[in-house]
Amino acid sequence: MTDFLTRIRDIAMLLPGTAEQAGDGETRFLVEGAPFLRVNGTASAMHLCVADEGFEPHWSEVALGADSDWTLVEDRIARSWELVAPTELLEAGGR
Numbered sequence: 491m492t493d494f495l496t497r498i499r500d501i502a503m504l505l506p507g508t509a510e511q512a513g514d515g516e517t518r519f520l521v522e523g524a525p526f527l528r529v530n531g532t533a534s535a536m537h538l539c540v541a542d543e544g545f546e547p548h549w550s551e552v553a554l555g556a557d558s559d560w561t562l563v564e565d566r567i568a569r570s571w572e573l574v575a576p577t578e579l580l581e582a583g584g585r
Contacts, residue, residue, distance in 0.1 A: 494554050498529055498536060501564050505571045506579045524574040527567055536563075 495517060502508055502519040511518045519527040528537040528549070537549045552566060572580060 494536075495529055497560070498527070498563075498567070501567050502527055502571070505568065505575075507575065508571070521571055521575045521579065526570045526574045536567075 499510065499517075499519075503510070505521065507521045509520050511520060515530065517529045518525045519529075530536075536552050536554060552563065554563070
């Protein structure tokens, strides 16, 4: 079985300014201290900071499984990062 947390970490840590923080049964990925991704302790689901056009960001859950579309997962993680990253990091090229 794939280690989902390792795969998620590999994706998240490619984004500029990303730091990892573990605790309270989850792993969080932050950019400049702001969380953009939370992964539960079993790494069977991840919570992303997402927003609809014109609305405040909120957390959305994405379930992970053996048949997960990792291209879509990578895109969702990058989009979540873009929603919370400061302008100077966005200009540095997040993806």
